[in-house]
Amino acid sequence: MSFVNLVEHDRDIFYQKPYWKEFRFDLTQIPAGESVTAAEFRIYKMRSITRHANKTLHISIYEIVKEHSNRDSDLFLLDLQDLRAGAEGWLVFDVTAASNHWLVDRKYNLGLRLYVETDDGQSVDPSLAGLLGCRGPRSKQPFMVTFFRATQNPTRVTRAVKQLRKRQPKKMNDLPHPNRLPGIFDDIHVTEGRQVCRRHELYVSFQDLGWLDWVIAPQGYSAYYCEGECAFPLDSCMNATNHAILQSLVHLMKPEAVPKACCAPTKLSATSVLYYDSNNNVILKKHRNMVVKSCGCH
Known part of the structure; x- marks a missing residue:
């Protein structure tokens, strides 16, 4: 309404x-x-x-x-x-x-x-x-x-x-320092420390993976990953799908039957890798969907 x-x-x-x-x-x-x-x-x-x-x-x-x-x-x-x-x-x-x-x-x-x-x-x-x-x-x-x-x-x-x-x-x-108002809001639940769905830093090192014997360049790249809450009500800045919005509403009514929406990549980009193939040829290839550009609720 x-x-x-x-x-x-x-x-x-x-x-x-x-x-x-x-x-x-x-x-x-x-x-x-x-x-x-x-x-x-x-x-x-x-x-x-x-x-x-x-x-x-x-x-x-x-x-x-x-x-x-x-x-x-x-x-x-x-x-x-x-x-x-x-x-x-x-x-x-x-x-x-x-x-x-x-x-x-x-x-x-x-x-x-x-x-x-x-x-x-x-x-x-x-x-x-x-x-x-x-x-x-x-x-x-x-x-x-x-x-x-x-x-x-x-x-x-x-x-x-x-x-x-x-x-x-x-x-x-x-202002700007918060102080508790006594009594009148003691029964209102306040959500503390909740991390909303967003992109986080993740650097993938090919050396740590043991791939530098066949990967020439780069030695690693920023892949990023998605993590966080997709709790009701979902914000427009969280790139939530219509399905995720409805799933969140249903989860409110039947939390034991329907899970929350999941935080996942909504946009991915490619990364070029220079490497040796099985025949020892040097190959430059652009690999799709390697880097998380944005996250959202699905």
Whole structure:
């Protein structure tokens, strides 16, 4: 089920930094008794044309836990992404913890807050970073998607899903160092140390394999390998196939019957090897599918 942005608010650029952008969604349409398995916040990013265009940006999304009249709001970190400022496309953030909290009691629904920072901790105005809000084109306005467990009367539209990333609770006053908010989130599960599906370094030495008596060159090459979690919800950056997305959803409902999707190469390239054949002839041959170029969930 999708929800469009109900209220959007920006921190005035003339106020003291850091800059932020807030979003609020009305979740009263969710049928009573439905069990939400995941929720995503999606926002479109255009290419940044500011002086930060060549930098890496750290985009973080928080739940607004409590508002105060004399100081900044208490926040809980839900998800974050690191990307180049020149990147363009939809960004997907996991906000499951916030949606579950809001469904328990709607008075807790104070919305989401988004921050953008550079590597050196400099705050960036989200609009200048290319993040589109309610003033953007209708087809590129931010929205929220919720996923439910299967019921006898399903009323939902499924979309691409996203990999959960490591969450740490933070308070705004302690940025960028995380500190636990006491009490209110003690029952929320936080995934620690999970390694998502990605490419890892692997150098294959022909000398270690004992092949240098017939391989002339090279003496080895970077082959790489794929390893990591393909857990629900799968991120678009994980190159997941449609089959993997559906398999992950089924695994949520029947983990004992259906395994998770597997992390495997999605693109391979060739490597040329100069070697002696069985007749002692020198051969130069390009061998296909020798180097992992990218990984994904299958």
